Amino acid sequence: MTDRFIRVALAGIGSCASSFVQATVLSRDSGPRMAGVMHEHIGGYRLGDVEFVAAFDVDGNKVGQDLADAIAVAPTAALNHVPVPLTGVRVRSGPLLDGLDGNLSEMVHPHPDCASLTAADVTAALRQSRAQVLVCFLPTGSTAAVQAYARASAEAGVAFVNATPEPVANRAELVELFVSRGVPLLGDDLRSHLGATTLHTALLELLQSRGMHVANTYQLNVGGNMDFYNLADPTRSRSKQISKRRALTSAGIDSDDVAAGPNGYVKYLGDRKVCFLRIEAEGILGTPVSMEIRLEVEDSPNAASVVANAVRIARTAADQGLVGVVDPVCPFLFKSPPAGLPESEALRRFQHFVEKSARPATAYTGAARS
Known part of the structure; x- marks a missing residue:
């Protein structure tokens, strides 16, 4: 029997992170069926089993705040649908790199610590928090920053969900890093649930x-x-x-x-x-x-519905010993997986993975790598 909780870290505490945190809180208090969530259980996990253990951002107004407070700090636009109690998780400074290039530099002022931080610092923080899954919500165009978090996640042995269109699952060097470290990888570019x-x-x-x-x-x-x-x-x-x-x-x-x-x-x-x-x-x-x-x-809630699937898939993949890109599910969850499929076939393979994962006596091995 696996640990009941999924220890999740978030990189980028913006609108998508806000909706995802709210959705997990609602799931803990809701009945067996929650609108917008396809499966109550994936691999034995409910959405309410997510436990946030680390959070990273570069915004000076969010760093140091409890995650529950940081998700409501401007310029986050997500609406507050659900009261979020204090989590005890303080938002840490993350590596700046190219995270605020372009228009965002006019709206967000980075915390001074961010300029000197590296992927190694993220790896250390992930290990300290005992995170099991890292979800990357960094801005589009932040190629260096996204890939730094990906490397940090692989080195820490933490499954990585790349919600951004920056290439991680589509970059051979990074895929091989996840394979060599024995870590699952999901990406790239999260689909909206009905977008x-x-x-x-x-x-x-x-x-x-x-x-x-x-x-x-x-x-x-x-x-x-x-x-x-x-x-x-x-x-x-x-x-x-x-x-x-x-x-x-x-x-x-x-x-x-x-x-x-x-x-x-x-x-x-x-x-x-x-x-x-x-x-x-x-x-x-x-x-x-x-x-x-x-x-x-x-x-943002439209994205949270998909992250609700992706995080539980990532934890389930780790439970089953799958490493590298979890091929059967990525065409349904992401716009730019390494190998895309038509909508109906992507859904069929995703549902098959979920159904096989619900049978504890028969581990799914279709995407296992040696």
Whole structure:
């Protein structure tokens, strides 16, 4: 029988972290079925079994605060849906590196300790906290910082969930590091639970299943949180554009010339994201079919639903001795996994992993590495 709790560390205490922390608190007090959570148990773990043991950020206004207080500090845009009691976890300074390059430097002032910290300091903190899973919520474009946390996680023997589009699961050197250290890795670029990419790829698969030819499509996204503020800088959004196109390519279309957000920062939207989606297709006798959809979601809770899966998968993978990229689940949880799949096949493999993990007498070995 495994330890009942999942000891989780967070890197980047912004809107997504806020919603995820709130969701874990709600899960502890809710009944057996919680809206937006696909499985009450994964590998024997409930979402409420998450226990936060470490937190890292560079914002001088968040460092030193209890995690419960830090998740509400501006410029975090996530709404407070659930009162979060004090956790006893103080936010630590993390390595600055390229974390605040671009627009974010205008909004966030780093703690003075951050400039001198390295991945080795993160490794030491993870070991001290006895963390089992590290979730990386750093800003898009922070390639050096994200990869520093990934290396620190591998060296500490802590499973890593890369919610960012910066390459970790897609970088051979880092994958080999996780394999050599015997640690699970999940990534890259977390999907929203029911977001623009999930809806877009599902619709494309539906049209193709009917034998229709997709001629043109676009996906335009605007929002008002710090993610969109950061991505308004073209030098920071490149990896996100690549990630979204990879997801569309996995859905079976040529995405080289497809416009697929993010496309603008609209402050008054706050943590809401609005997607404008159009698909043009051709049916029998060349007949045209087109659709336009406006999707509006609260952005950060939409991500928290997926992290609720990813963290429990990461802990379950470690329990089962899986190392490196956990291939069966990544195409469903992430936009840019090492090998993408159509939506329905990604869901089937994810569900199969969860079902096999629910049988304690039969360990899942499909992604095990020697």
